[in-house]
Amino acid sequence: MPIWVRRHLAALRLLLVLTVIVGIGYPLAVWAVTFLPGLHGRAEGSMVEAGGHTIGSRLIGQPFTAAGGGALRQYFQSRPSAAGSGYDPMASGGSNLGPEDIVDTLPRNPADKAAEIRARTARDSLLTQVCSRSRAVGALEGVSGARPFCTPGGVGAVLSVIGPRDRFGKVTDPVRVVSRNEQCGVVARPFLATYEGVTVECARRGENYSPGVIVAVRGGAPARPMVPADAVTASGSGLDPHISPEFARLQASRIARTRGVPERKVRQLIDDSEEGRALGFLGAPRVNVLLLNIELDARYPFRE
Structure with a gap:
């Protein structure tokens, strides 16, 4: 065969081999790894369920507001978000x-x-x-x-x-x-x-x-x-699901009044939900707002 034909056939074989390895084999290998114990939930988005329904993710914040945009007084409020109209994963970013x-x-x-x-x-x-x-x-x-x-x-x-x-x-x-x-x-x-x-x-x-x-x-x-x-500034991603313990404690009095429970119990709930620094020294102590509100509903249900 002419040399130019051999070169094109070699390029075609290389394309097919790399397609199988990189386009099929590698994605399948990564997908298989996600089924290892301890990784599957994270690979699926660390979704959170309550009452038989998926209500959010541990990794992405969300607002706790009424239809008109006002804060739901019975819940802890998240920090501001500059991602789209607020906590939009498709528009992640700061201002x-x-x-x-x-x-x-x-x-x-x-x-x-x-x-x-x-x-x-x-x-x-x-x-x-x-x-x-x-x-x-x-x-x-x-x-x-x-x-x-x-x-x-x-x-x-x-x-x-x-x-x-x-x-x-x-x-x-x-x-x-x-x-x-x-x-x-x-x-x-x-x-x-x-x-x-x-x-x-x-x-x-x-x-x-x-x-x-x-x-x-x-x-x-x-x-x-x-x-x-953190109550007045958005995170760099606009998706931060956490607030500082100080911001959570600032909201304790309102939530205690709204739910009709002693404030000390709400503060104890915050203390129980506080997450330490990553690896013991990275970042700052924080509280996941979604998980905190779920636990709040479980312990002290809101009755209008």
């Missing part, structure tokens, strides 16, 4: 917003802000997201949701200071100060009355504040807020 993302994009119509955020004509900065979540958690749990660099209204406490600057870029004599994340028509007055003797204004959509220097105002919130960090 990609960093610590310098502190200025909001204001909506045209403040009354329809949520729709504009979905349409991406408005956007809350990472700071405002943290502030609003902290305020909401504080209201739900009956504690202060105050955090550094947050206004009492739950947005980022950020000013645009306009005026002449020195050679280092610092404004030496402010002539105008605007609270960038507090929109006129939404707030009666900004969180700060004056800044360096200049009256603070609320922000208006469409106005150009780029000549100003952005200044974040810490405020009087404690350095260690009552609402823990």
